[in-house]
Amino acid sequence: MKFQIIYGTESGNAETVADDLVDEFDGDVEIEATDMTDVTLEELDPSTFLLVICSTHGDGGMPASAVPFAQLLDDEQPDLTGLRYAVFGLGDSSYETYSRGSEHIDVRLQNLGATRVGDYGRHDAADGSLPNESALEWAHEIIAAVAVEVPAR
């Protein structure tokens, strides 16, 4: 099973999370990271497992780099039946719309037939911490569970 990380970022935090996940798991599993802006529909294939890392912008909106991806899904309405994914959302609970950015992507993937698995990971930046550590813990659980199903060859 191939793992495809797609990240939606505004200030770069989600991208460093994606970089760290690649560093951590590369070699053990097939894994790569792409900015959501650059994702094509061909990459959304049931043979890959999608790890969605997405921040929140301003008042609960999507970060800049997630917007073109959401638009692509809205315009093309691809059938994502069979595609499985997990979500890790970044946000700041100082705002009422904490972590809502990732939910905009989650709801689209679900509506198009994809299935979310595992815990919905969330990181709260309100205390000034970085999301990277908790994202690693989250990814370890997801990848361990998913990789077991189809052993890497």
Added chain:
Amino acid sequence: MPTSPHAGARPSIAIVGAGPSGCYTAQFLRKDWPDAEITVFDRHEEPFGLLRYGVAPDHLGTKALAKQLVRIFDRSGVRFVGGVEVGRTMTLADLRSRYDAVVLATGLWGDRRLPGFHPEESATDPVGLYGAGRITRMINAHPGRESADVRLGERTVIVGLGNVAIDLVRLLLTPPESLTEIGVPDDAVAALGHHETRTIDVVGRSSASEAKFDAAMVRELARFTDVAFTSDMPDAADAADPRVAAVRELTSLPSPAAPARRVRFHFGWTPARLEADHRVRTSVFRDVEGTRRDLRLDTDSVITAVGFTESGQDAVRCSELRSATSDLDRGVLDSGLYSVGWCRRGPVGTIPANRSDAKIVAATITADLVARSSATGSAA
């Protein structure tokens, strides 16, 4: 990690200014050039510029960006050299002769002066008139803060309706012990003044829907339950606008029984003049529409939060380095000389906007370096 096409090539790149734009540029260049020698210089001993000295210290989520950016120095082998001011410690020409590419990311930190409020450049400002950048640097423990000259009294007028103005309102309402807790130095806490009775007037030219502040910033003020918030926003203001809604929400909160602290928002007022002797006395504003009588606010302290510009103290000014051959859309000032962030685009856009900017300029530099190395046949 995917291998960069340029692995093995070792260009040298100097970035002047370790604020967000400079650090993001280093980050993007490092992805393109894993082996390049990248050095970020800053006139301060410590990196991160605006993030360290401009972002409000109680906005921990934004401040935490520094933890992301420090990784480029800790892990990616980008060198940070603090305490070096290009143009003073060394010349720009010297730097350009030693590096394949030089990027100016010096930002804009001078407070824009307000005609009618600030005297001519040569004259001395009256006591009690301060630029917002000066105040936020002081709050953020900037080494050059002159806090002994700053005293905010019981009646402060803040000119401007951007996020910086709202930051100042919030910090002026924050109790001294909380300020100390988030790292505001004692001299700055004393300068902000702790007043049982306090009136803050926030005045600007825009209507609420045109204001530059984010609605979330206004909503954040609701936590000060002892403060009476009022505004002169007309009842007819468009309720669907998020800023209008946020101001209306804040000003409709039940007012405390005997409020000793007040914040009053005034929309649609052009700053006309500041009446002052050696001290500030009265701020006068004219109605943008020309229908209301002048707004006269007696005051002991005025903070202008009307944007940033090049400072008279800047040793290197991007504006003076532009020429007919500059291609500012791509960040090119001259051959091998680039600019990024506010230094390139002017004082608009948030930290994420400067990340996008850094991406564009880093791509320009990479393209130029590749073109140059293939032209000289030295490509790896």
